[in-house]
Amino acid sequence: MTLAGYQTTLCFAPDHPSLPGHFPGRPLVAGVLLLERVAEALRAWRGERLACVREAKFVAPLEPGEAAELSLTPAGAQVRFEIRRDGKLLARGLVEGATDT
DSSP, X not given: OBTTBEEEEEEOOTTOTTGGGSSTTXXXXXXXXXXXXXXXXXHHHHXXXXXXXXXXXXXXXXXXXXXXXXXXXEETTEEEEEEEETTEEEEEEEEEEEOOO
16 A cells, blocks of 8 residues: 555455346346445545545456455545456446545
8 A cells, every 4th residue: 555556356246236137147246346345445535535436447357265456546636446456347437535523
């Protein structure tokens, strides 16, 4: 963790409560769960809450039990995120944080 960026590993347990409905018979980690982890990482890195998702693109699925790497990097006043599994891009986007006052 530095001012230049932040990295953490993501992994969702196969018994996560959201998985049976997303999707029955072939569960995938929902994009909203990935964005929740982006928000948690932003809080851990900068002490900011997620104020706005400017863009988010989900290009490949993450299956329960698979590990993926989340990285955050500054992009001006915004923060760019990428989620990769074994180097393959799963999701990317741009978010804005805000401090609690």
